[in-house]
Amino acid sequence: MDTDTQPDKRAWLRTIVDPLRPVARELLAASLFVNLLALAAPIFVMQVYDRVIGHSGLETLKGLVIGMVLVLAFDYVMRQSRGRVMQMVALRIDVEVGTRLFDKLMRLPLRTLEGRPTAFWQQLFRDVDALRNTLSGASAILLADLPFVFVFLGVIFVIGKPLAAVFLVMFLLFILLAWRSGRALADSAQREKNVTASRDALVAEIVAGRGIVKSVGLDRAVRPLWEERQAGAIEHAIQRGAVADGYVTIGTELTQMASILLTTVGAIYIIDHELSMGALVACNMLSARLYGPINQLVGAWKSFGGFRQSVDRLSELFAESEDRSEATMRLPRPNGRLTIENLNFAYEEDAPPSLGIERLDIVPGGVTAILGKNGSGKTTLLKVLMGLYPPAKGRVLLDGADIAQFSRGELASWIGYVPQDTLLFNASVRDNIAYGAPGCSDEQILAAARAAGVHDVIADMPKGYATGIGEAGSKLSAGQRQRIAIARALVGNPPVLLLDEPSASLDRQAEEDLRATMAELAKTRTVVVVTHSPVLLPACRDVVVLDRGHLLAAGPAAEVLPRLFGTRPAAAPQQPPKPNPAAAVPPHQMQARVTP
Numbered sequence: 399m400d401t402d403t404q405p406d407k408r409a410w411l412r413t414i415v416d417p418l419r420p421v422a423r424e425l426l427a428a429s430l431f432v433n434l435l436a437l438a439a440p441i442f443v444m445q446v447y448d449r450v451i452g453h454s455g456l457e458t459l460k461g462l463v464i465g466m467v468l469v470l471a472f473d474y475v476m477r478q479s480r481g482r483v484m485q486m487v488a489l490r491i492d493v494e495v496g497t498r499l500f501d502k503l504m505r506l507p508l509r510t511l512e513g514r515p516t517a518f519w520q521q522l523f524r525d526v527d528a529l530r531n532t533l534s535g536a537s538a539i540l541l542a543d544l545p546f547v548f549v550f551l552g553v554i555f556v557i558g559k560p561l562a563a564v565f566l567v568m569f570l571l572f573i574l575l576a577w578r579s580g581r582a583l584a585d586s587a588q589r590e591k592n593v594t595a596s597r598d599a600l601v602a603e604i605v606a607g608r609g610i611v612k613s614v615g616l617d618r619a620v621r622p623l624w625e626e627r628q629a630g631a632i633e634h635a636i637q638r639g640a641v642a643d644g645y646v647t648i649g650t651e652l653t654q655m656a657s658i659l660l661t662t663v664g665a666i667y668i669i670d671h672e673l674s675m676g677a678l679v680a681c682n683m684l685s686a687r688l689y690g691p692i693n694q695l696v697g698a699w700k701s702f703g704g705f706r707q708s709v710d711r712l713s714e715l716f717a718e719s720e721d722r723s724e725a726t727m728r729l730p731r732p733n734g735r736l737t738i739e740n741l742n743f744a745y746e747e748d749a750p751p752s753l754g755i756e757r758l759d760i761v762p763g764g765v766t767a768i769l770g771k772n773g774s775g776k777t778t779l780l781k782v783l784m785g786l787y788p789p790a791k792g793r794v795l796l797d798g799a800d801i802a803q804f805s806r807g808e809l810a811s812w813i814g815y816v817p818q819d820t821l822l823f824n825a826s827v828r829d830n831i832a833y834g835a836p837g838c839s840d841e842q843i844l845a846a847a848r849a850a851g852v853h854d855v856i857a858d859m860p861k862g863y864a865t866g867i868g869e870a871g872s873k874l875s876a877g878q879r880q881r882i883a884i885a886r887a888l889v890g891n892p893p894v895l896l897l898d899e900p901s902a903s904l905d906r907q908a909e910e911d912l913r914a915t916m917a918e919l920a921k922t923r924t925v926v927v928v929t930h931s932p933v934l935l936p937a938c939r940d941v942v943v944l945d946r947g948h949l950l951a952a953g954p955a956a957e958v959l960p961r962l963f964g965t966r967p968a969a970a971p972q973q974p975p976k977p978n979p980a981a982a983v984p985p986h987q988m989q990a991r992v993t994p
């Protein structure tokens with residue numbers, strides 16, 4: 399770990415922990431009383447042995463018992479208040495770190511989010527739990543109790559002076575054990591965590607694709623993978639458990655050894671009249687208070703190790719750069735003209751660019767189709783146009799202004815997007831459409847649903863717009879999901895609309911409705927659609943053809959399509975024609991300016 403950069407990376411933790419200082423003082427004060435009160439029982443026992451039994455002091459016993467009842471009542475009050483303080487800490491951490499984590503995730507660039515498996519992002523929320531459990535649970539109380547072991551040590555020195563050497567030696571042995579176990583457990587816990595993370599990533603993938611796993615019978619293929627990772631996880635858990643158990647057992651044996659040694663040495667001093675019976679019994683009781691917290695420390699290292707890893711992971715995340723949240727200039731609602739200049743985009747830094755376009759100009763007033771073979775970069779181009787993938791070189795302009803200067807929120811409200819793989823949430827139909835423009839009115843939702851051709855379908859649902867659609871829209875058909883996604887993109891009335899294969903799951907009628915909607919919307923907006931559909935293509939004014947991330951052709955559909963397919967698919971043939979690169983626009987015409 400880089401200790402030079404660590405303090406900065408952990409600044410977020412200080413902003414959470416610093417306001418908790420008064421609470422920590424309360425905790426220490428409560429712990430002080432709890433630990434001081436813990437001295438009462440051994441002293442009570444010592445007095446009973448030395449003063450009451452030997453001298454038949456029943457009056458003294460009465461006084462001592464009354465005193466102990468009061469002490470126990472006070473102890474109860476102190477422990478309760480310590481519990482309440484810890485609950486407050488837990489709540490604060492949950493609210494502050496949880497909210498901060500959520501906001502950070504929402505502001506991370508898409509490439510950062512795509513760079514890690516789903517399980518990693520889920521783990522971060524468990525890290526918040528680890529933070530809360532350590533800072534507000536048994537581990538925090540243990541840390542607050544630890545300083546008081548020196549108080550117990552001091553009291554032992556006073557009431558059982560001859561036994562001081564025994565305590566000191568055993569105390570140092572316990573410290574050594576706690577330190578050794580801490581190091582050993584941290585290493586094995588880290589190894590276990592790595593293996594468990596890889597198993598969890600596989601489980602997350604299997605669960606996400608459970609429909610495919612069942613239908614294709616992937617269980618036979620993924621079982622060996624899962625078995626291998628599960629076996630690794632079990633092996634490391636056993637190893638870590640063995641290390642932990644080993645140290646806990648040594649701690650237990652050491653405690654018993656300490657008790658036997660104490661009693662043996664104590665007996666010798668009692669015979670020599672250098673120690674009273676009561677002092678020996680009291681010292682034995684105090685030894686439990688002394689070694690107890692250090693012994694607990696042996697078992698608590700796992701949670702401290704986990705806490706450190708969680709803090710490191712969260713620190714790394716909070717240090718990640720974010721999407722722009724504030725625009726550098728205010729722009730009124732744009733008209734929607736999109737321009738690409740000298741653009742290069744690569745998924746990996748050293749990889750060849752997945753997209754390389756010198757110039758492309760897409761203007762409002764008509765539908766622009768993007769065509770190309772699988773993997774030619776159509777979806778990538780849409781994501782670059784939306785500002786989701788910042789280019790390595792070049793610019794994307796919206797109405798002549800570089801989109802890099804706009805916030806993610808502004809771009810999302812100006813550019814509607816229907817992805818290839820529709821993602822809906824487990825909420826009502828209404829809410830899913832409204833997510834496209836938070837705060838939109840019912841009228842806007844109705845208008846968007848009508849434009850997307852899904853209003854009648856929704857009206858037929860048992861609860862209409864209030865119908866729940868299940869996890870990821872599982873209660874809907876693929877076509878219904880796609881149409882709701884189109885409504886979601888339309889609801890904010892964005893000046894730019896990007897549609898990625900929007901009719902892949904639509905029936906013929908729905909596709910024709912969508913074509914009419916697109917044509918209508920494009921009168922005042924920029925509509926870009928990735929499609930090979932013979933129903934949608936005739937509605938397109940311009941066509942952009944991509945091949946391996948480069949422009950193969952771009953220009954009016956009436957010119958480009960006949961060159962690509964031989965004929966323009968105006969009559970919507972049954973089978974969509976495949977682009978024919980050989981018949982495309984020659985290279986010198988490739989960076990054509992797409993104009994109406």
Ligand SMILES: Nc1ncnc2c1ncn2[C@@H]1O[C@H](COP(=O)(O)OP(=O)(O)OP(=O)(O)O)[C@@H](O)[C@H]1O
Nearest residue numbers: 512745752770771772773774775776777778779818
């Ligand atoms: N997240 C990613 N990380 C790395 N490479 C990617 C990623 N997404 C896409 N690619 C690569 O970028 C290239 C273009 O992919 P893209 O999805 O843009 O193609 P497409 O034209 O939309 O394909 P399709 O017609 O199959 O949807 C492909 O070679 C693909 O392997």
